[in-house]
Amino acid sequence: MTASLRxxxxxxxxxxxxxxxxxxxxxxxxxxxxxxxxxVCDIASVSGDEAALADAVExxxxxxxxxxxxxDGDAVVARTHLGRDSRVVIAGHIDTVPLTxxxxxxxxxxxxxxxxAVLWGRGTVDMKGGVAVQLALAAALTEPTxxxxxxxxxxxxxxxxLNGLGRIAREHPEWLAADFxxxxxxxxxxxxxxxxxTLRAEVRVAGVAAHSARAWTGSNAIHSAAPVxxxxxxxxxxxxxxxxxxxxxxxNAVTITGGxxxxxxxxxxxxxxxxxxxxxxxxxxxxxxxRDLMAGYEVVVTDAAxxxxxxxxxxxxxxxxxxxxxxxGGAPAPKYGWTDVxxxxxxxxxxxxxxxxxPLLAHKDDERLPVAQLDLCRxxxxxxxxx
Amino acid sequence: MTASLRxxxxxxxxxxxxxxxxxxxxxxxxxxxxxxxxxVCDIASVSGDEAALADAVExxxxxxxxxxxxxDGDAVVARTHLGRDSRVVIAGHIDTVPLTxxxxxxxxxxxxxxxxAVLWGRGTVDMKGGVAVQLALAAALTEPTxxxxxxxxxxxxxxxxLNGLGRIAREHPEWLAADFxxxxxxxxxxxxxxxxxTLRAEVRVAGVAAHSARAWTGSNAIHSAAPVxxxxxxxxxxxxxxxxxxxxxxxNAVTITGGxxxxxxxxxxxxxxxxxxxxxxxxxxxxxxxRDLMAGYEVVVTDAAxxxxxxxxxxxxxxxxxxxxxxxGGAPAPKYGWTDVxxxxxxxxxxxxxxxxxPLLAHKDDERLPVAQLDLCRxxxxxxxxx
Numbered sequence: 001m002t003a004s005l006r007x008x009x010x011x012x013x014x015x016x017x018x019x020x021x022x023x024x025x026x027x028x029x030x031x032x033x034x035x036x037x038x039x040v041c042d043i044a045s046v047s048g049d050e051a052a053l054a055d056a057v058e059x060x061x062x063x064x065x066x067x068x069x070x071x072d073g074d075a076v077v078a079r080t081h082l083g084r085d086s087r088v089v090i091a092g093h094i095d096t097v098p099l100t101x102x103x104x105x106x107x108x109x110x111x112x113x114x115x116x117a118v119l120w121g122r123g124t125v126d127m128k129g130g131v132a133v134q135l136a137l138a139a140a141l142t143e144p145t146x147x148x149x150x151x152x153x154x155x156x157x158x159x160x161x162l163n164g165l166g167r168i169a170r171e172h173p174e175w176l177a178a179d180f181x182x183x184x185x186x187x188x189x190x191x192x193x194x195x196x197x198t199l200r201a202e203v204r205v206a207g208v209a210a211h212s213a214r215a216w217t218g219s220n221a222i223h224s225a226a227p228v229x230x231x232x233x234x235x236x237x238x239x240x241x242x243x244x245x246x247x248x249x250x251x252n253a254v255t256i257t258g259g260x261x262x263x264x265x266x267x268x269x270x271x272x273x274x275x276x277x278x279x280x281x282x283x284x285x286x287x288x289x290x291r292d293l294m295a296g297y298e299v300v301v302t303d304a305a306x307x308x309x310x311x312x313x314x315x316x317x318x319x320x321x322x323x324x325x326x327x328x329g330g331a332p333a334p335k336y337g338w339t340d341v342x343x344x345x346x347x348x349x350x351x352x353x354x355x356x357x358x359p360l361l362a363h364k365d366d367e368r369l370p371v372a373q374l375d376l377c378r379x380x381x382x383x384x385x386x387x
Numbered sequence: 388m389t390a391s392l393r394x395x396x397x398x399x400x401x402x403x404x405x406x407x408x409x410x411x412x413x414x415x416x417x418x419x420x421x422x423x424x425x426x427v428c429d430i431a432s433v434s435g436d437e438a439a440l441a442d443a444v445e446x447x448x449x450x451x452x453x454x455x456x457x458x459d460g461d462a463v464v465a466r467t468h469l470g471r472d473s474r475v476v477i478a479g480h481i482d483t484v485p486l487t488x489x490x491x492x493x494x495x496x497x498x499x500x501x502x503x504a505v506l507w508g509r510g511t512v513d514m515k516g517g518v519a520v521q522l523a524l525a526a527a528l529t530e531p532t533x534x535x536x537x538x539x540x541x542x543x544x545x546x547x548x549l550n551g552l553g554r555i556a557r558e559h560p561e562w563l564a565a566d567f568x569x570x571x572x573x574x575x576x577x578x579x580x581x582x583x584x585t586l587r588a589e590v591r592v593a594g595v596a597a598h599s600a601r602a603w604t605g606s607n608a609i610h611s612a613a614p615v616x617x618x619x620x621x622x623x624x625x626x627x628x629x630x631x632x633x634x635x636x637x638x639n640a641v642t643i644t645g646g647x648x649x650x651x652x653x654x655x656x657x658x659x660x661x662x663x664x665x666x667x668x669x670x671x672x673x674x675x676x677x678r679d680l681m682a683g684y685e686v687v688v689t690d691a692a693x694x695x696x697x698x699x700x701x702x703x704x705x706x707x708x709x710x711x712x713x714x715x716g717g718a719p720a721p722k723y724g725w726t727d728v729x730x731x732x733x734x735x736x737x738x739x740x741x742x743x744x745x746p747l748l749a750h751k752d753d754e755r756l757p758v759a760q761l762d763l764c765r766x767x768x769x770x771x772x773x774x
Contacts, residue, residue, distance in 0.1 A: 196600060198600070200649055211724065211747075212637065212639050212641055212661045212663065213583060213585070213637070213663050213723045213724035213725065214637075214723050214724070214747070215624075215637035215639050215663070216624075216635065216637065217747075220619075220620075220639050220640060222616060222619075222639075222640035222641075222642075222643050222658070223616060223619050223620040223639070223640060224620070225616060225643075226613060226616035226617045226619070226620045229609060229610060229612060229613035229616055230613045230617060232607075232609075232610050232613070233607075233610040233611070233613045237602075237603075248603065250599060250600070250601075250602035250603065252599050252602050252607050252609075252610070252652050253607060253609035253610060253645070253646070253653070254599055254609075254646050254648070254649045254650065254651060254652070254653065255609075255645060255646030255647075255648075255649065255653070256609050256612075256643050256644065256645040256646060256656065257643065257644060258640070258642060258643045259640070259641050259642030259643060259659070260642075261641070261642075262587055262641045262642065262659055262661055262690075263641070263661065264641060265639050265641070266640070266641065266642070269643065271609070272646070272649060274599045274649055274650065276599065276600050276602070303649075336600045336601050337598065337600035337601070338600065360598075360601075360604075
């Protein structure tokens with residue numbers, strides 16, 4: 001992991017600007033948003049393979065003298081230094097889940113025309129539409145009313161330990177210093193506050209192995225897991241109001257494994273559960289809740305991350321909500337999935353989700369974006385950043 | 388699969404006897420049974436790799452002019468042609484499950500002395516002790532009172548479609564023609580009649596996939612499997628008397644799988660059950676029983692084999708039981724595990740299990756044989772074959 005601070009650059013076209021940067025595709029940040037989104041998508045960037053897109057983003061932003069451009073690994077940060085009273089972070093990840101294979105869902109293709117057009121392909125929803133909005137505004141807003149730190153980061157779709165935003169928070173926390181943050185994850189251009197926490201635990205049920213022809217000499221661990229599944233099936237998830245938004249929880253078995261051969265009474269059955277819990281609960285409280293429900297069974301927590309309160313009572317968030325909803329209409333809603341807003345929350349920075357695309361289409365083979373949402377999101381963010 | 392009928396051979400040592408047969412180890416069939424068992428075990432013969440042992444068996448038996456020796460693949464058949472009123476088959480498989488790795492459980496080692504000695508190592512129980520008894524008697528009994536067909540076959544410990552006895556039954560059924568059959572699988576030198584049948588079925592539970600952060604948009608297949616496990620846990624297996632022996636049944640989940648990722652509500656959960664059913668039930672009856680128990684769920688039978696009735700009311704079986712139990716004492720017992728006696732049963736040949744070794748130690752890492760059982764089994768079989 002190397003960080004380079006290239007600092008202020010010369011004007012676009014000056015000979016020294018792209019020294020050390022190799023790109024095979026250049027991005028025109030002044031193009032219409034549909035064209036720009038397609039261009040960003042068409043530089044494939046499955047997690048771990050973001051270098052080409054990071055290079056293109058760095059080179060494109062480097063052409064604008066009002067931006068300081070920083071890089072860490074395949075994360076790119078561009079920020080204004082206008083001495084404004086407040087600074088906001090607007091962030092998005094540049095990686096995607098893998099392409100489909102038959103057929104391959106790249107390059108993108110546009111169906112329909114004008115306001116009804118839909119852009120199909122990997123990344124259109126999660127979340128290169130949001131990245132395109134960020135890039136266009138970063139280039140266009142030379143004098144925003146708030147200083148802005150634009151963050152483009154890698155490795156969001158894989159193990160959390162690799163997450164580029166987490167890496168920056170650990171190694172360059174000052175790059176993320178801000179009064180408020182917006183994560184441009186897909187929200188269907190709605191304002192989604194905070195996020196639920198997530199906890200994974202293994203519920204381990206033991207037995208005694210035996211040949212299945214003499215089962216009475218053993219104890220069947222899969223049979224003994226029946227009450228675990230019964231408790232999960234009977235569980236009524238809560239809905240919890242936090243800062244005015246109602247978060248729906250969920251507690252689900254996500255995997256179950258047991259047995260080593262079809263002639264052996266199994267001595268082990270493991271049910272992995274995933275608890276999505278309201279941001280008003282701590283990881284400790286969530287853990288205790290799962291342990292209570294699974295009383296009598298061994299419970300091993302394998303993974304947990306606190307949620308983020310929506311924080312819409314924060315003045316900076318309220319200003320954002322007023323400006324954005326003035327353009328988009330609608331009302332704030334809770335975010336159910338865990339997102340990187342929780343990383344900002346952990347840094348003490350209120351954060352919300354706001355971006356183009358239907359979150360239910362994220363990671364789907366038929367990922368697609370109504371392009372009208374691109375302009376809507378851009379206009380809403382511009383209204384806020386120029387108010 | 389090639390079969391060769393070499394027919395009658397010349398006397399031991401004659402130049403043409405081993406033409407076409409390559410062995411690196413020779414077996415002395417006149418050695419004491421502990422030595423012979425160790426020698427048979429020490430020619431490792433994990434399923435699929437039986438050629439060296441089959442070669443050694445074929446060569447050793449070929450040295451005895453009272454035997455006709457046949458070969459098919461790695462199965463060897465040796466038989467007398469004395470014109471007796473009846474013919475019996477005495478059969479055993481020569482393959483074993485894989486060796487252990489740390490430490491390797493071969494070569495065999497002998498612990499203790501005399502009648503208390505125990506022979507440790509792969510195959511001692513399942514079932515090279517029995518094979519050694521067969522080999523010693525095949526060589527020694529030049530004029531048994533019944534014609535005997537000695538069968539040594541391959542591929543018993545793997546998929547049933549590969550089973551050497553099954554192959555002979557299909558391709559050379561006349562080699563197995565007999566009035567009665569003994570399978571020398573381990574029974575602790577007791578007489579075990581017949582065997583339970585076995586049926587495997589997948590109980591498939593469907594759901595609707597969803598992101599686990601929005602679980603209410605899906606339907607959790609693992610949760611829906613709760614009643615399947617509850618029914619199995621509550622199931623009371625029957626004990627069924629057949630021809631005077633009581634067969635304990637069993638119905639067990641042997642594997643369970645569900646879920647594809649820890650953030651996805653699973654749309655599938657599959658419970659594989661293994662039903663061991665009394666030999667008085669047909670496969671069709673066993674299938675109906677499982678379907679009844681799992682009413683409301685999709686049940687797909689993947690594997691089924693009928694059991695074998697003990698048939699101890701058959702005159703040939705009764706003669707065998709009287710002769711053998713006169714030496715060993717004890718009483719006939721049911722065989723719970725499915726064994727190849729069912730193949731004889733399907734051919735209309737009454738068959739029983741009788742061999743040295745504790746069946747509970749079969750396939751175990753600490754497989755070991757009290758050598759006194761070797762002499763006991765040999766003496767019992769000899770009493771029957773010379774009466």
